[in-house]
Amino acid sequence: MVKVVVCGAAGGIGQPLSLLLKQSDLISHLALYDIVNAAGVAADLSHINTVSKVTGHVGKDSLAEALRGAHTVVIPAGVPRRPGMTRDDLFKVNAGIVRDLAQACAENCPKAFILVISNPVNSTVPIVCEVLKKANVFDPRRVFGVTTLDVVRSSTFVSQVKPQFEPHSNRVTVVGGHSGATIVPLLSQIKQLSFTPEEIKALTHRIQFGGDEVVKAKDGAGSATLSMAAAGARFTIALLEASVRGKRGIVESTYVHLAGNPGAEWNLRSTGLEYFAQDVELGPDGVANVLALPNLSAEEQSLVKTAIGELKGNIAKGINFIKEGSGPASKL
Numbered sequence: 044m045v046k047v048v049v050c051g052a053a054g055g056i057g058q059p060l061s062l063l064l065k066q067s068d069l070i071s072h073l074a075l076y077d078i079v080n081a082a083g084v085a086a087d088l089s090h091i092n093t094v095s096k097v098t099g100h101v102g103k104d105s106l107a108e109a110l111r112g113a114h115t116v117v118i119p120a121g122v123p124r125r126p127g128m129t130r131d132d133l134f135k136v137n138a139g140i141v142r143d144l145a146q147a148c149a150e151n152c153p154k155a156f157i158l159v160i161s162n163p164v165n166s167t168v169p170i171v172c173e174v175l176k177k178a179n180v181f182d183p184r185r186v187f188g189v190t191t192l193d194v195v196r197s198s199t200f201v202s203q204v205k206p207q208f209e210p211h212s213n214r215v216t217v218v219g220g221h222s223g224a225t226i227v228p229l230l231s232q233i234k235q236l237s238f239t240p241e242e243i244k245a246l247t248h249r250i251q252f253g254g255d256e257v258v259k260a261k262d263g264a265g266s267a268t269l270s271m272a273a274a275g276a277r278f279t280i281a282l283l284e285a286s287v288r289g290k291r292g293i294v295e296s297t298y299v300h301l302a303g304n305p306g307a308e309w310n311l312r313s314t315g316l317e318y319f320a321q322d323v324e325l326g327p328d329g330v331a332n333v334l335a336l337p338n339l340s341a342e343e344q345s346l347v348k349t350a351i352g353e354l355k356g357n358i359a360k361g362i363n364f365i366k367e368g369s370g371p372a373s374k375l
């Protein structure tokens with residue numbers, strides 16, 4: 044039995060993400076949780092003729108039932124950006140939402156993989172980990188910040204500049220975190236291509252601020268949902284392929300707690316950070332190996348340095364939210 048729970052399943056990301064997960068024969072039970080409308084989304088998806096059973100769970104009183112027995116919990120719950128906002132501006136509302144969902148995971152499915160989409164990812168992942176640590180159920184191999192959209196954008200944007208780069212089958216490593224300057228695509232690792240310094244600069248900027256393109260185009264109606272659903276489904280299925288099917292050698296960039304994760308010592312020492320996104324090999328228990336940062340170009344070294352500076356504050360903010368007590372979730 045592989046039960047996957049989507050928390051925030053009625054939202055802009057939650058609905059298409061659930062639709063994509065409904066296509067997978069790796070999932071036997073898809074449980075859709077939201078504070079609104081999850082029953083309707085579940086009824087609709089349940090008519091699709093694939094193997095998984097779909098159940099809908101609406102409101103806080105049904106959260107425990109939704110989570111019980113979960114193999115994997117994907118969290119796209121919370122508010123998205125509007126033009127003029129940073130991801131950090133979402134902290135005020137989303138921190139409390141993510142904390143409460145993490146607490147419910149600790150109580151109902153302490154061994155589940157937890158995939159965090161809600162922004163600001165740089166801070167919400169530390170929130171989840173701190174909640175699990177407090178509950179004595181933390182396993183660093185099982186909590187992931189979903190940064191796959193940065194990887195997806197990198198493949199697409201590189202292919203638009205270099206048509207010989209096939210976007211579907213070529214992956215780009217993206218390290219750091221998931222907001223602006225903390226997003227560092229390692230274009231120097233694409234060994235089959237060469238770029239001019241101007242191309243590197245323009246591509247890096249576009250990847251770092253790709254989210255803003257969508258926020259601007261949607262003009263107040265939210266941020267990336269469909270591309271995020273595709274990215275979220277890609278990461279979830281990759282993790283299921285590794286953990287359920289036992290497929291080896293699956294590597295994705297993702298934001299993880301470094302200490303205690305296999306292979307992470309080098310990145311822990313070289314960044315001095317508790318959390319960092321890097322290529323991770325996935326396995327039966329989640330993180331099988333955090334790959335060491337490769338040799339970086341001079342520009343990438345400087346970008347990573349800037350990212351580290353910003354990440355320090357983002358991480359501390361998430362940790363302090365739990366350590367110093369945070370009160371009930373607030374409204375924006």
Ligand SMILES: NC(=O)C1=CN([C@@H]2O[C@H](COP(=O)(O)OP(=O)(O)OC[C@H]3O[C@@H](n4cnc5c(N)ncnc54)[C@H](O)[C@@H]3O)[C@@H](O)[C@H]2O)C=CC1
Nearest residue numbers: 051053054055056077078120121122123160161162192271
């Ligand atoms: N990691 C990434 O790369 C990306 C992250 N995001 C983030 O994902 C989050 C969701 O974005 P959208 O789906 O566009 O927003 P949305 O507003 O369309 O959907 C959010 C859903 O969460 C639900 N929700 C609110 N509080 C909840 C709670 N306590 N428990 C369960 N569900 C709850 C809402 O009812 C709503 O259905 C935002 O924080 C956004 O910034 C968006 C794009 C990319």
Ligand SMILES: O=C([O-])CC(=O)C(=O)O
Nearest residue numbers: 124162192254255266267
């Ligand atoms: O830009 C946003 O707020 C949503 C997001 O994280 C992205 O699209 O990368």
